[in-house]
Amino acid sequence: MSRGEDRRQARAADGDMKKFYYIFAAVAVVGIGVVGFRVSSSMFGSAVSAPIELDLENDAELVALAQGVAKGDDAAPVTIVEFGDYQCPGCGSFALSVKPQIDGSLVASGQVKFVFYDFPLISIHPNAFLAARAARCAEDEGKFWEYHEVLFRNQNRWSTASMPASAFEDYASEVGVDAGDFASCLNSDAYADVVTANLELGTRMGVNGTPTIFINANGQTRRLNNYDFQSLNEAVQMMLAPGDR
Amino acid sequence: MADEPVVETAGDGGGAPPTNRMVVAVLGLVGLFVALFLWAHNAGLTGPIQCGIGDCATVQSSEYARIGPIPVSAIGVVGYAALIALALVGLQPAHRASRLVGTMLLAGSGLGVAFSAWLTYLEAFVIHAWCQYCVISAIMITLIFLASLPELGRVRGGDR
Numbered sequence: 001m002s003r004g005e006d007r008r009q010a011r012a013a014d015g016d017m018k019k020f021y022y023i024f025a026a027v028a029v030v031g032i033g034v035v036g037f038r039v040s041s042s043m044f045g046s047a048v049s050a051p052i053e054l055d056l057e058n059d060a061e062l063v064a065l066a067q068g069v070a071k072g073d074d075a076a077p078v079t080i081v082e083f084g085d086y087q088c089p090g091c092g093s094f095a096l097s098v099k100p101q102i103d104g105s106l107v108a109s110g111q112v113k114f115v116f117y118d119f120p121l122i123s124i125h126p127n128a129f130l131a132a133r134a135a136r137c138a139e140d141e142g143k144f145w146e147y148h149e150v151l152f153r154n155q156n157r158w159s160t161a162s163m164p165a166s167a168f169e170d171y172a173s174e175v176g177v178d179a180g181d182f183a184s185c186l187n188s189d190a191y192a193d194v195v196t197a198n199l200e201l202g203t204r205m206g207v208n209g210t211p212t213i214f215i216n217a218n219g220q221t222r223r224l225n226n227y228d229f230q231s232l233n234e235a236v237q238m239m240l241a242p243g244d245r
Numbered sequence: 246m247a248d249e250p251v252v253e254t255a256g257d258g259g260g261a262p263p264t265n266r267m268v269v270a271v272l273g274l275v276g277l278f279v280a281l282f283l284w285a286h287n288a289g290l291t292g293p294i295q296c297g298i299g300d301c302a303t304v305q306s307s308e309y310a311r312i313g314p315i316p317v318s319a320i321g322v323v324g325y326a327a328l329i330a331l332a333l334v335g336l337q338p339a340h341r342a343s344r345l346v347g348t349m350l351l352a353g354s355g356l357g358v359a360f361s362a363w364l365t366y367l368e369a370f371v372i373h374a375w376c377q378y379c380v381i382s383a384i385m386i387t388l389i390f391l392a393s394l395p396e397l398g399r400v401r402g403g404d405r
Contacts, residue, residue, distance in 0.1 A: 013261050017336065020267040027271055031278030039285050154306065166286055170306045 047165055048192040049130040050122055051199055062204075065197040068115035069135075069144045071103065076113040078106075078217040078236050083117045083202040085210040086132060087125030087159050092152040094211045094227050101229040106236060116148065118198040119210050127164045130186075132195045134168040137185035138177050146175040215239055262336050263399075268392040269350060270332035273325050276385035279378050280321030287316040303374035309367050317364065321382060324360075328353050328389060347396035354390040361386045 056062050068081065080102065084091040099114070106112035118135075120128035131151055138147035150171045151158075158167040165186060172182035185191075202212070206223075213224040213232070217239035224235055286305060304310065310317055331353065335346035361383040368375050 009261070016262050016264075016267075020262065020270070020336070023267075023271055024274060027274045031274060031281075035278055035282050035285065038282065157306075161288065163288075167306070174303060174306060 047130060047187045048133065048189040049127070051120075051129065051196040052189065052192045054193060054196055054200065056197075059204075062197055062200055065193060066117065066201040067194050067198070068117045069139060069148075070113055070115045071145060072107040072113035073110045074113060076107075076110055077241060078111055078215060078239055079113045079115060080106075080232070080236070081115045081117065081214040081216065083119035083198075083205075083207045083210060083212040083214075085119055085121050085125055085128045086135070086151045087128040087155065088121065088210045089155070090227075091211045092155045095149065095152040098227060098229050098232065102232065106233065111240065112236060117202060118195045119202040119207055119212070120195065120199060121210060125159070127159060127161065129192075129195060130164060131158070131168065132198075133191045134172070134182075134186055136191035136194060137182050138172055138175065140181065140185060141177045143172075143175045143177050147171060147177070150175055217241075260341055263341060263395070265392045265395045266332040266335045266346075266350070269354070269389050270329050270336070272385050272389045272392065273329040273332060276382055276389070277322060277325035277329060279382045279385065280318050280325055283318035283378055283382075284316055284322055287311075287318055301376035301378060304368060304372055304376035304379060307372050307374075309364075309372060320360070324353070324357050325385075328357070342399060344400050347399040350393045351396050351400065354386065354393045357386040358390045 054062070054065070056065070082091075082094070084095070102112065102114060107114055118132035120132050122129050135144055135147050135151060138144055151168075154167070154171065158164040161167055168186060169179060169183055173179050205214075211227060213227055215222045215224065215232075215235050217236075218241060220239065222235060222239065224232060226232075283305070287310065312320070328350065331346055331350050334340050335343060335350065340346050364379060365383050368379060
């Protein structure tokens with residue numbers, strides 16, 4: 001092979017490598033752009049993930065703003081109130097093992113109305129406030145309880161995430177909530193006032209841990225120390241008027 | 246007058262750059278970004294995955310999105326990065342005829358195809374949901390494997 005031919009081949013090889021590097025660099029730039037855009041637009045979202053300052057004149061305004069989410073007959077003689085935190089393992093255990101029994105017997109029989117209030121312990125559970133807001137956003141489409149359960153079922157996954165919003169958006173799709181509407185709700189300050197008010201209401205009622213369960217019946221309120229179904233059922237039966245048992 | 250010494254060129258160092266390795270590097274880069282995106286999503290760093298076809302949310306929130314503590318997408322990132330690195334090394338003049346690079350490309354992409362086939366089976370028959378990004382990744386690794394097949398010739402006939 002002549003020297004000239006060698007040089008021509010070397011030049012052709014260099015030309016091929018240059019073209020390759022251009023294509024490789026172009027793909028790299030496009031890839032970095034697309035992935036970077038998706039990450040940055042999510043990281044700099046405006047989702048409110050901590051309690052906000054409430055401008056309330058008096059306790060009546062706090063009570064009016066605080067909203068539990070109820071399940072069961074409004075006319076039920078007993079109301080069970082839970083103050084819960086979505087990042088709390090005890091609340092998860094209560095939601096996944098005790099609450100289905102409450103729903104299946106006490107709520108289904110019309111004896112009990114169950115009400116959930118948020119009590120995100122943000123000093124130890126940094127994702128709990130956003131999770132509470134996410135559940136409220138799911139309630140916009142009537143899917144609060146489905147979402148409530150999915151959050152607790154996947155607690156181990158999103159609890160440790162530094163940015164849990166995308167997981168919350170996945171769960172919304174999983175329970176059939178419109179992805180776009182949910183994302184708009186979550187990436188805003190929607191329900192930050194309600195969740196903050198629930199937290200404040202719980203604090204004023206002496207709640208200092210989760211889950212905290214109250215039973216209301218006949219104008220009386222009792223705070224439970226044991227959250228197993230048997231203890232809860234016994235307390236409900238004791239507080240029911242004889243005719244409602 | 247004596248002839249000038251022949252300059253060692255890229256061609257002499259290993260012939261023309263193997264086109265199939267260029268293809269592996271570029272396809273690997275596409276696969277790497279798909280896997281990186283899914284990994285970022287898994288770590289909570291992106292918004293929701295909006296799928297035109299299929300149901301990424303179900304796939305990504307399933308128990309099969311992780312192997313123990315390791316997200317499957319992270320395995321994809323490492324695998325694609327390794328294939329890219331091999332292809333780039335194999336394009337350098339000194340390694341263009343390398344049997345070792347050829348063998349590793351074939352083995353790596355073959356393993357990738359097998360792993361991807363298992364994940365596709367899970368989507369089809371266990372999770373019953375499809376994630377379009379996982380499908381893109383499966384197509385990428387299959388194409389990489391096909392692009393690696395010419396390495397068989399180098400592995401059989403190469404001198405290193």
